[in-house]
Amino acid sequence: xxxxxxxxxxxxxxxxxxxxxxxxxxxxxxxxxxxxxxxxxxxxxxxxxxxxxxxxxxxxxxxxxxxxxxxxxxxxxxxxxxxxxxxxxxxxxxxxxxxxxxxxxxxxxxxxxxxxxxxxxxxxxxxxxxxxxxxxxxxxxxxxxxxxxxxxxxxxxxxxxxxxxxxxxxxxxxxxxxxxxxxxxxxxxxxxxxxxxxxxxxxxxxxxxxxxxxxxxxxxxxxxxxxxxxxxxxxxxxxxxxxxxxxxxxxxxxxxxxxxxxxxxxxxxxxxxxxxxxxxxxxxxxxxxxxxxxxxxxxxxxxxxxxxxxxxxxxxxxxxxxxxxxxxxxxxxxxxxxxxxxxxxxxxxxxxxxxxxxxxxxxxxxxxxxxxxxxxxxxxxxxxxxxxxxxxxxxxxxxxxxxxxxxxxxxxxxxxxxxxxxxxxxxxxxxxxxxxxxxxxxxxxxxxxxxxxxxxxxxxxxxxxxxxxxxxxxxxxxxxxxxxxxxxxxxxxxxxxxxxxxxxxxxxxxxxxxxxxxxxxxxxxxxxxxxxxxxxxxxxxxxxxxxxxxxxxxxxxxxxxxxxxxxxxxxxxxxxxxxxxxxxxxxxxxxxxxxxxxxxxxxxxxxxxxxxxxxxxxxxxxxxxxxxxxxxxxxxxxxxxxxxxxxxxxxxxxxxxxxxxxxxxxxxxxxxxxxxxxxxxxxxxxxxxxxxxxxxxxxxxxxxxxxxxxxxxxxxxxxxxxxxxxxxxxxxxxxxxxxxxxxxxxxxxxxxxxxxxxxxxxxxxxxxxxxxxxxxxxxxxxxxxxxxxxxxxxxxxxxxxxxxxxxxxxxxxxxxxxxxxxxxxxxxxxxxxxxxxxxxxxxxxxxxxxxxxxxxxxxxxxxxxxxxxxxxxxxxxxx
RNA sequence: GGGCGCGUAGCUCAGUGGGAGAGCACUCGCCUUACAAGCGAGGGGUCGUAGGUUCGAAACCUACCGCGCCCA
Numbered sequence: 021x022x023x024x025x026x027x028x029x030x031x032x033x034x035x036x037x038x039x040x041x042x043x044x045x046x047x048x049x050x051x052x053x054x055x056x057x058x059x060x061x062x063x064x065x066x067x068x069x070x071x072x073x074x075x076x077x078x079x080x081x082x083x084x085x086x087x088x089x090x091x092x093x094x095x096x097x098x099x100x101x102x103x104x105x106x107x108x109x110x111x112x113x114x115x116x117x118x119x120x121x122x123x124x125x126x127x128x129x130x131x132x133x134x135x136x137x138x139x140x141x142x143x144x145x146x147x148x149x150x151x152x153x154x155x156x157x158x159x160x161x162x163x164x165x166x167x168x169x170x171x172x173x174x175x176x177x178x179x180x181x182x183x184x185x186x187x188x189x190x191x192x193x194x195x196x197x198x199x200x201x202x203x204x205x206x207x208x209x210x211x212x213x214x215x216x217x218x219x220x221x222x223x224x225x226x227x228x229x230x231x232x233x234x235x236x237x238x239x240x241x242x243x244x245x246x247x248x249x250x251x252x253x254x255x256x257x258x259x260x261x262x263x264x265x266x267x268x269x270x271x272x273x274x275x276x277x278x279x280x281x282x283x284x285x286x287x288x289x290x291x292x293x294x295x296x297x298x299x300x301x302x303x304x305x306x307x308x309x310x311x312x313x314x315x316x317x318x319x320x321x322x323x324x325x326x327x328x329x330x331x332x333x334x335x336x337x338x339x340x341x342x343x344x345x346x347x348x349x350x351x352x353x354x355x356x357x358x359x360x361x362x363x364x365x366x367x368x369x370x371x372x373x374x375x376x377x378x379x380x381x382x383x384x385x386x387x388x389x390x391x392x393x394x395x396x397x398x399x400x401x402x403x404x405x406x407x408x409x410x411x412x413x414x415x416x417x418x419x420x421x422x423x424x425x426x427x428x429x430x431x432x433x434x435x436x437x438x439x440x441x442x443x444x445x446x447x448x449x450x451x452x453x454x455x456x457x458x459x460x461x462x463x464x465x466x467x468x469x470x471x472x473x474x475x476x477x478x479x480x481x482x483x484x485x486x487x488x489x490x491x492x493x494x495x496x497x498x499x500x501x502x503x504x505x506x507x508x509x510x511x512x513x514x515x516x517x518x519x520x521x522x523x524x525x526x527x528x529x530x531x532x533x534x535x536x537x538x539x540x541x542x543x544x545x546x547x548x549x550x551x552x553x554x555x556x557x558x559x560x561x562x563x564x565x566x567x568x569x570x571x572x573x574x575x576x577x578x579x580x581x582x583x584x585x586x587x588x589x590x591x592x593x594x595x596x597x598x599x600x601x602x603x604x605x606x607x608x609x610x611x612x613x614x615x616x617x618x619x620x621x622x623x624x625x626x627x628x629x630x631x632x633x634x635x636x637x638x639x640x641x642x643x644x645x646x647x648x649x650x651x652x653x654x655x656x657x658x659x660x661x662x663x664x665x666x667x668x669x670x671x672x673x674x675x676x677x678x679x680x681x682x683x684x685x686x687x688x689x690x691x692x693x694x695x696x697x698x699x700x701x702x703x704x705x706x707x708x709x710x711x712x713x714x715x716x717x718x719x720x721x722x723x724x725x726x727x728x729x730x731x732x733x734x735x736x737x738x739x740x741x742x743x744x745x746x747x748x749x750x751x752x753x754x755x756x757x758x759x760x761x762x763x764x765x766x767x768x769x770x771x772x773x774x775x776x777x778x779x780x781x782x783x784x785x786x787x788x789x790x791x792x793x794x795x796x797x798x799x800x801x802x803x804x805x806x807x808x809x810x811x812x813x814x815x816x817x818x819x820x821x822x823x824x825x826x827x828x829x830x831x832x833x834x835x836x837x838x839x840x841x842x843x844x845x846x847x848x849x850x851x852x853x854x855x856x857x858x859x860x861x862x863x864x865x866x867x868x869x870x871x872x873x874x875x876x877x878x879x880x881x882x883x884x885x886x887x888x889x890x891x892x893x894x895x896x897x898x899x
Numbered sequence: 900g901g902g903c904g905c906g907u908a909g910c911u912c913a914g915u916g917g918g919a920g921a922g923c924a925c926u927c928g929c930c931u932u933a934c935a936a937g938c939g940a941g942g943g944g945u946c947g948u949a950g951g952u953u954c955g956a957a958a959c960c961u962a963c964c965g966c967g968c969c970c971a
Contacts, residue, residue, distance in 0.1 A: 038933090040933080040934065041934080041936070042936090226970085226971080373971080418903080418904080419903095421902085421903065422902085422903070422969070422970095425902070425903085425969085425970075426969095426970085429970090513968095513969095514968095514969095517969095545968095547911095549910075549911065549923090550910070550911075551910095551911070551912095551967090582922085583911085583912085585912075585913075587904085588904090588905085588912085589967095589968095591910095591911050591912080592911095593910090593911080593923085595910095595923060595924080596911085596922075596923065598923095598936075599922070599923065599936090601936065602934095602936040602937085603936090604936090605934070605936050605937095606933095606934065606936080606937085608933090608934080609933045609934035609936095609937090610933065610934080611933085612933050612934080613933030613934080614933085615933095616933070617933090659912085659913080660913085663913080663921070663922085666921095666922085667921085674933085674934085675938085678933075679938095682932095760939095760940090763939060763940065764939095764940060764941085766928095766939085766940085767927080767928065767939065767940040767941075768940080768941090770927090770928075771928090772928070772929065773928080773929055773931055773938085773939070774929080774931070801931080850918080853918080854918090857917090857954085857955080860954060860955090861954085862953095862954035862955090863917095863954040863955070864954085865954075866953090866954045866955090867917070867954060867955075868917085870917095871917050871955090874917080874918085875917085875918090878918070
């Protein structure tokens with residue numbers, strides 16, 4: 021891999037030629053190490069430059085770099101590199117999340133392999149074990165980020181469980197507690213019977229699963245009432261039957277009691293607005309301890325709650341079902357009811373929405389238990405207002421609707437987890453029922469009978485503090501002063517609620533109303549080349565490291581960025597990555613060609629008055645491109661940035677400018693010198709523009725081309741309006757038109773590129789391109805008319821140029837006729853369309869003047885074309 | 900059930916009132932002295948359907964059909 025590029029020392033101008041192909045592997049590793057060791061990514065809070073800060077969404081310590089990270093990081097890195105070049109003091113702060121349940125599960129699985137549970141070790145030993153795991157196998161992703169080229173400040177790496185962040189967690193917990201925004205209550209919460217912990221609403225994934233719907237008759241005769249349920253076993257904990265108050269069918273039963281089968285208990289029939297009379301029989305069983313809706317009904321009607329299962333979802337009610345798991349108890353209960361003739365109807369399969377633990381996929385069990393909650397009402401209000409009043413901008417703006425839908429209807433947040441890995445809740449319970457919340461600088465109460473709460477906090481509690489806890493909060497650090505609020509938060513729209521809303525709530529609360537970031541830039545999910553979700557079972561998962569290995573980090577990044585249209589998902593495929601690799605190679609070869617031809621960045625750029633039209637044209641195009649890229653970056657339009665640069669580099673620079681410049685570069689005079697300077701300038705600027713997205717190849721080429729130390733710190737190109745030259749652009753368009761038309765003729769005639777053809781060109785002056793005749797001849801492979809020149813074909817080109825060609829009698833008349841007929845059809849269609857519009861009085865009367873003028877122009881062009889085509893057809897020998 | 904979004908070339912997507920575009924794929928011709936990971940040329944779309952607004956609709960409005968996502 022190294023033999024390709026090792027002909028020069030890393031920092032100097034080339035001592036030999038660049039290889040014919042770009043080999044990313046060696047370049048990437050060498051450049052990355054150099055960047056870090058030279059401190060290019062270090063942020064300086066004492067700098068006078070304006071700040072630009074991004075905090076990296078902390079990946080899980082258990083994670084490895086997947087393609088979603090690759091997209092997220094590519095965007096953040098592009099922004100960071102752009103801003104560095106634009107003269108900002110950039111902080112991109114890396115770190116990791118301790119990922120409570122996920123990490124604990126990893127270590128528990130390891131223990132299970134040795135037939136051990138965490139309880140065998142005990143809390144202290146277990147947590148020690150987790151730390152050990154973290155030290156040995158955690159954080160693999162950090163090394164992988166380097167492969168991608170992430171320009172993070174490694175000296176500031178943080179971990180949500182490190183000392184400083186733990187202090188931040190305790191500080192904010194205490195504040196919220198003292199402000200009565202944290203409370204403890206017996207509530208129904210989502211419970212994972214496998215992880216044995218509470219889950220917040222967002223840690224539950226819903227899916228439509230096959231189940232059963234069983235209709236059960238409670239009571240006898242006229243008093244009988246039928247209820248339907250997908251979870252028959254919970255009937256053991258029913259404490260009422262509810263019907264809608266206006267439901268005529270049951271009016272006579274409201275207020276009466278009915279016997280609950282299998283238990284002998286008598287339960288009331290209550291009326292509640294919440295019941296949907298149209299669903300099933302219109303009567304529902306009420307199990308307050310095992311269903312969130314039923315819990316609400318229970319509260320309203322003051323019903324008792326009977327817990328019938330333990331934390332592992334095993335039935336605890338004394339009797340025949342005791343000791344059965346919920347899935348064993350369900351058929352057992354149904355069988356017992358059937359024996360009593362109480363099963364009225366059964367529907368299997370019955371598809372309904374079922375909640376699953378987002379970590380282990382186990383079906384969650386709603387469970388009544390004592391947990392800690394955050395009262396989100398005031399916090400969510402502030403989080404919504406910050407976006408409503410424009411202090412925080414969500415990009416793309418359409419996604420703000422989703423954000424509002426969430427923050428404006430937020431439930432209180434269950435923050436306690438029955439885990440051992442995480443921030444332990446800083447609350448102590450005394451022997452006489454005292455409850456003390458301990459702040460970071462306070463000593464916990466000691467003495468007989470005091471015990472700390474056993475639970476830890478939800479992982480998102482600490483990651484919600486990330487934008488300021490990582491900068492040293494609660495201390496008033498220089499870093500916070502310089503870099504808070506952060507500039508942009510880049511993340512996928514899937515964690516808008518998980519994380520963004522939490523950071524908004526905590527940031528505004530902890531930082532006296534100052535938002536944690538000015539802009540939230542949301543991107544989509546990475547999908548395969550057919551827009552399908554990537555999944556292991558489908559076998560379409562892309563490993564970014566694999567692509568980096570085979571195609572290079574730049575190609576991988578370019579592919580991702582090129583697909584990143586605002587608000588929509590990002591499809592990628594290996595073919596497209598190959599295309600990106602090809603693009604990197606194109607840049608490599610263009611630079612190689614330029615160096616071989618003496619391109620330089622020494623000295624001032626010649627004044628436009630001294631330059632050829634070709635040079636003026638490419639400089640003019642460059643100005644437009646710089647302006648477009650600036651606008652596109654400012655609008656977070658990464659796909660468009662890539663597209664603009666791809667076309668400028670490939671079409672304008674490589675296909676036209678380099679080709680047009682070859683004859684000049686072959687010379688040695690002053691004109692050649694000027695073109696070498698322009699070529700050097702254009703490539704220098706192009707490599708700068710591409711650096712944010714393709715950092716490695718641009719660094720390698722730019723340092724070789726310019727002799728500069730690094731492009732990472734080179735100034736971002738600025739538009740020079742004096743170099744915009746409409747006349748040069750028009751002239752080039754006319755030139756391109758002639759060349760393209762001749763090429764088309766040659767191709768249609770089956771003339772090989774090696775076959776020179778004599779031709780006479782007329783009308784170049786009319787088109788304003790008479791000075792370019794030699795260029796046209798070289799690009800279109802046309803020789804000057806020799807003695808005995810006889811035109812066998814005539815090309816009449818829009819703009820007034822005529823090319824008479826002597827094909828030495830080999831003209832394919834049929835092909836030429838077909839070509840001309842096609843052109844005529846197109847021109848006729850165009851002319852008819854224009855005449856139609858201009859003949860429409862309403863159009864001429866109501867359309868804006870410039871639109872009408874444009875149509876008139878088009879008609880004139882089409883008519884002139886028709887005339888020329890007719891003449892050419894006329895002149896064609898009859899077959 | 901509630902909300903949001905999307906249907907444009909074979910595939911993936913830009914285009915949001917005034918000549919249907921890109922990348923890839925495809926066809927043809929080329930080892931033209933930077934690059935075959937390349938060069939040149941070309942074919943291909945009644946812009947989901949039906950109405951409406953407008954001088955003019957792929958774009959705006961309404962309905963419908965199909966697909967996706969989020970929430971319950």
